[in-house]
Amino acid sequence: MSETQQTSTERRLGQNGIIQPLLTDLYQITMAYAYWKSGKTKDCAVFDLFFRKNPFQGEFTIFAGLEECLKFLTKFHYSASDIEYLKEILPSGIEDEFYEYLTTVSAKDVRLYAMAEGSVAFPRVPLMRIEGPLIIVQLLETTLLTLVNYASLMATNAARYRIAAGNMKLFEFGLRRAQGPDGGLSASKYSYIGGFDGTSNVLAGKLFNIPVKGTHAHAYITSFSDFSELRNVYLEPNGGGTPRDLLQLALTCRKNLLPVFNMVSLEASEGELAALISFAIAFPEGFMALVDTYEVQRYPCRMNTVTTNTKSHNKYRSGLLNFCAVALALNDLGYRAIGIRLDSGDLAYLSNIARHYFTEISIKYNLPWFENLMIMASNDINEETILSLNEQGHKINCFGIGTHLVTCQRQPALGCVYKMVELNGYPRIKLSQDVGKVTMPGCKDAYRLYSESGHALVDLLQRSIEPPPEINKKVLCRHPFEESKRAYVIPSRVEKLLNLYWEAGQICLELPNLQQIKETVRNSLRTLRPDIKRNLNPTPFKVWKNDII
Amino acid sequence: MSETQQTSTERRLGQNGIIQPLLTDLYQITMAYAYWKSGKTKDCAVFDLFFRKNPFQGEFTIFAGLEECLKFLTKFHYSASDIEYLKEILPSGIEDEFYEYLTTVSAKDVRLYAMAEGSVAFPRVPLMRIEGPLIIVQLLETTLLTLVNYASLMATNAARYRIAAGNMKLFEFGLRRAQGPDGGLSASKYSYIGGFDGTSNVLAGKLFNIPVKGTHAHAYITSFSDFSELRNVYLEPNGGGTPRDLLQLALTCRKNLLPVFNMVSLEASEGELAALISFAIAFPEGFMALVDTYEVQRYPCRMNTVTTNTKSHNKYRSGLLNFCAVALALNDLGYRAIGIRLDSGDLAYLSNIARHYFTEISIKYNLPWFENLMIMASNDINEETILSLNEQGHKINCFGIGTHLVTCQRQPALGCVYKMVELNGYPRIKLSQDVGKVTMPGCKDAYRLYSESGHALVDLLQRSIEPPPEINKKVLCRHPFEESKRAYVIPSRVEKLLNLYWEAGQICLELPNLQQIKETVRNSLRTLRPDIKRNLNPTPFKVWKNDII
Structure with missing residues (x-):
């Protein structure tokens, strides 16, 4: 690794302080003692970290969390206060020599092989693959699982939303509903990797250099009740000049718009307009407005529903009208508004209405860009909502997605496991009555074989000591459990999936940055046939083994 | 607050470093600028933080996360590097004065009222209730929601497991499947508060002084293949004396046990026994064994299922036999084993089998305690599993619960919201077509009215300026949305639910420790009628308002 690479790796080594050796299950430490007591400090083991089932009823998973695992290895060391705490909770009979041994523990004799972060992965x-002294490798288990499970789940979830959303913009808005602060921060990071365009989470933006997005909340609208609260209504035109009264401009524009919207001015909320004016003055070049604090619009072809207890207030249905008035007023001063956000109601319907008015206004005022104003939707969206909106036909350009994305509501945990497959050179196996839970013994490598068209055909598992499959040569692949299923594959490209990232106490492969990992996700997904990636009844990807394993 | 109390509060003020002002949505900051630009720095607002629906199809919620919120207020301050980052991402036109204003921002003018942490709460x-300068109170929104939502969800989930499990022991084992490291740590903490007896998470034990539990994994068993790997087989008897060969003792015991188990010695795994011997030597006073690495036991009244691909290995069905042999050998040396853990299979059935053998051995060897050995179960348990096991009849004493608990699989997010209810002394309201989403305007207080028997009858919402309801006096309570529903209540006890925890820049009520919060959960749940707490179709608790609100 060159010196510059080293520095760039190190600069990113900051990590949440709670990621430390004691962030583990107690049984790892009791086992460490029992191994130590049995004289097994020199035993060498190989563990595989893998999952048995793709999440979300899908047929692919995105591997993520590798960099965090490597950072953890870098600082894997028990502090004096850790040892002191362990002495308190473990039986008093445990020898001091064991605690002395624990203080010497580090990851320097461990080797970690991994897939590239961002790769598509399969059951x-x-x-x-983690190799090294049995005790040490066992002590790493829980923390590595914690760092991989949620990261991969989140990246996979985000990638699925990206597939559903096609070219629409996607922003992660989930911090407030995430499973704790770090859940929120990890969600922002791994949803960006998985295919999102940015986040609302400012700290994620700062720490990971992810684009951040945000406008205003309903509270901003309700914090204004009339024009008298506007302490300033003047805005300087774009490019300079005498400031002009944006409120008067907007009121004039609104008056002209009333017939377009088939409305009377009594239906328009004064507080809402005041709020939008003040927001436009603060962000004339980035004016984006939440338009559903009262009602988005008089429904032109549906009954206006009246909710009994909202009393007089619900006469307002001016979100869209007020926005358009302010957008046109801004236009008079040389600024182009960005668009609107819809946070409730029938999103397909409302987006069509909004686009309809944008188009009408665009024609009436000869402002072609007005037709293409952004329509962002953000109320309780999930993968199925997007697919359903696609079917209904909508005019949304952009989604802000929270709860379902960050908590992975459809399946909130990935079940990665960490299984010993070899000890002192001999294969080990964990048996189970459940075929799916039987581990494949031995130190293995994995190769992805590609067709001439660039599609991934099969992942092939074989013993690490065997020669890798070769390009343009026939490879016999066998189903892992059904003896009768076998096939010859002639790969046009062979990718070695597991590469050595950690050896001799340091990271030994250059780590990609977030942008590059995001690119890996995109490229890796591109090699999958569409039927493997589809939402409904996707085809399983083949994970087979060679003849010997 | 006395000096000792102050110190004890401060000692606990350490907090995950990522909890900082930028852990928020960008729109809080853009709104802050728009407010500032509109001259609203002196505006005073009241926000309510509440939820609209209890989680898990239940009718109660446990409020948690308060201490974390208060810690956050203590350190609410934008650093120079925060400001620098904000300058990078916000529009270039923003005045330097705004950034100067941001550097002065703190929570010193904020007042925070809250329920006691651990209280039962309702929609x-x-x-x-957070009061203070509009801009500041708005800037706190996302972080407060993040800190309350998952904490309360987790504590509620744990409390539900506790209700389902009655007096059984409950341990949280979910770190590896949690949503990130902090998700895991928070899960340990809040499941303890909610009613769990401990966790496997060592760091949670260290930081929060929670009991930690753990034995060994399947890997420990598979790391031994025969007796030759036992480098030491000698164990000193309890209380001292000449060390004796535990393996020989166990082999003798096992021979004697074969007829009890209706087995032949070929069915017993040598590696498994070796592993258990070594573990018993390491933990003679805390011997607890995982018995399902191969098979727990020859099924006495079912066919032995043979899985085709496990080949010769599955002849072993010695988990229980080997455990009992080692437990009896330990008994010969004056030690009492703790019990077994079952991590797969039909838990009700296997626990009955195990208890059956424990009882037989207890009689045969006249060891009454043997009958009561602990049986712990830990495979993919959720609230429904526990209820179903209860119905089937089982002999489990203790559950280790992971994924479903920590990710709150049944509903992975609580939907707390943060709504402005008053501005500069005037009530504000967010209207919605959805009645359930309409906020109740005004600065409110909440009182819980209790019957003579100590049961909570109703939570009463009323304006803060009104006098509180009085004991033994008739109180008119009205349904919040249905005008016709009203009732008189004569409370035997009135509890003011919201108390002032933060004022003048500091915590102004003594904070309970974790143990006390756990006690609050228990006591608070005890005041609820059983039909409100039950799993199936629980009765909603009444949240009504007085005549004026």
């Missing part, structure tokens, strides 16, 4: 193929 | 009753 039973190791995401990581 | 629409504020968990917290």
Whole structure:
């Protein structure tokens, strides 16, 4: 690794302080003692970290969390206060020599092989293979699982939203509903990797250099009740000049718009307009407005529903009208508004209405860009909502997605496991009555074989000591559990999936930055046939083994 | 607050470093600028933090996360690097004065009222009421929601498991499947508050002084293949004396046990026994064994299922036999084993089998305690599993619960919201077509009215300026949305739910420790009628308002 690379790796080594060796299950430490007591400090083990089932009823997973795992290895060391705490909770009979041994523990004799972060991954193929002293490798288990499970789940979820949303913009808005602060921060990071365009989470923006997005909340609108609260209504035109009264301009524009919207001015909320004026003055070049604090619009072809207890207030249905008035007023001063956000109601319907008016206004005022104003939707969106909106036909350009994305509501945990497959050179196996839970013994490598068209055909598992499959040569692949299923594959490209990232106490492969990992996700997904990626009844990808394993 | 109290509060003020002012949505900051630009720095607002629906199809919620919110207020301050980052991402036209204003921002003019942490809470009753300068109070929104939502969800989930499990022991084992490291740590903390007896998470034990539990994994068993790997087989008897060969003792015991188990010695795994011997030597006073690495036991009244691909290995069905042999050998040396853990299979059935053998052995060897050995179960348990096991009849004493608990699989997010209810002394309202989403305007207080028997009858919302309801006096309570529903209540006890925790820049009520919060959960739940707490179709608790609100 060159010196510059080293520095760039190190600069990113900051990590949440709670990621430390004691962030583990107690049984790892009791096992460490029992191994130590049995004289097994020199035993060498190989563990595979893998999952058995793709999440979200899908047929692919995105591997993520590798950089965090490597950072953890870098600082894997028990502090004096850790040892002191362990002495308190472990039985008093435990020898001091064991605690002395623990203080010497580090990851320097560990080797970690892994897939590239951001790769598409499949069941039973190791995401990581960890080799080294049995005790140490066992002590790493829980923390590595914690760092991989949620990161991969989140990246996979985001990638699925990206597939559903096609070219629409996607922003992660989930911090407030995430599973704790770090859940929120990880969600921002891994949803960006998985295919999102940005986040509302400012800290994620700062720490990971992710684009951040945000406008205003309903509270901003309700904090204004009339024009008298506008302490300033003047805005300087774009490019300079005498400031002009934006409120008067907007009121004039609104008056002209009333017939377009088939409305009377009594239906328009004064507080809402005041709020939008003040927001436009603050952000004349980035004016984006939440338009559903009262009602978006008089429904032109539906009954106006009246909710009994909202009393007099619900006469307002001016979100769209007020926005358009302010947008036109801004236009008079040389600024182009960005668009609107819809946070409730029938999103397909409302987006069509909004686009309809944008188009009418665009024609009436000869402002072609007005037709293409952004329509962002952000109320309780999930993958299915997007697919359903696509079917209904909508005019949304952009989604802000919270709860369902960041908590992975459809399946909130990925089930990665960490299984010993070899000890002192001999294969080990964990048996189970459940075929799917039987581990494949031995130190294995994994190869992805590609067709001439660039599509991934199969992931092939084989013993690490065997020669890799070769390009343009026939490879016999066998189903892992059904003896009768076998096939010859002639790969046009062979990708070695597991590469050495950690050896001799340091990271030994250059780590990609977030942008590059995001690119890996995109490229890796591109190699999958569409039927493997589709939402409904996707085809499983083949994970087979060679003849010997 | 006395000096000792102050110190004890401060000792606990350490907090995850990522909890900082930028852990928020960008729109809070853009709104802050728009407010500032509109001259609203002196505006005073009241916000309610509340939820609209209890989680898990239940009818109660446990409020948690208060201490974390208060810690956050303590350190609410934008650093120079925060400001620098904001300058990068916000429009270039923003005045330097705004950034100067941001550097002066703190929570010193904020007042925070809250329910006691650990209280039972209901929809629409504020968990917290936050008063202060509009801009500041708005800037706190996202972080407060993040800190309350998952904490309360987790504590509620744990409390539900506790209700389902009655007096059984409950341990949280979910770190590896949690949503990130902090998700795992928070899960340990809030499941303990909600009613769990401990966790496997060592760091949670260290930071929060929670009991930690753990034995060993399947890997420990598979790391031994025969007796030759036992480098030491000698164990000193309890209380001292000449060390004796535990393996020989166990082999003798096992021979004697074969007829009890109706087995032949070929069915017993040598590696498994070796592993258990080594573990018993390491933990003679805390011997607890995982018994399902191969098979727990020859099924006495079912066919032994043979899985085709496990080949010769599955002849072993010795988990229980090997455990009992080692437990009896330990008994010969004066030690009492703790019990077994079952991590797969039909838990009700296997627990009955295990208890059956424990009882037989207890009689045969006249060891009454053997009958009561602990049986812990830990495979993919959720609230419904526990209820179903209860119905089937089982002999489990203790559950280790992971994924479903920590990710709150049944509903992975609580939907707390943060709504402005008053501005500069005037009530504000957010209207919605959805009645359930309409906020109750005004600065409110909440009182819980209790019957003579100590049961909570109703939570009463009323304006803060009104006098509180009085004991033994008739109180008119009205349904919040249905005008016709009203009732008189004569409370035997009145509890003011919202108390002032933060004022003048500091915590102004003594904070309970974790143990006390756990006690609050228990006591608070005890005041609820059983039909409100039950799993199936629980009765909603009444949240009503007085005549004026």
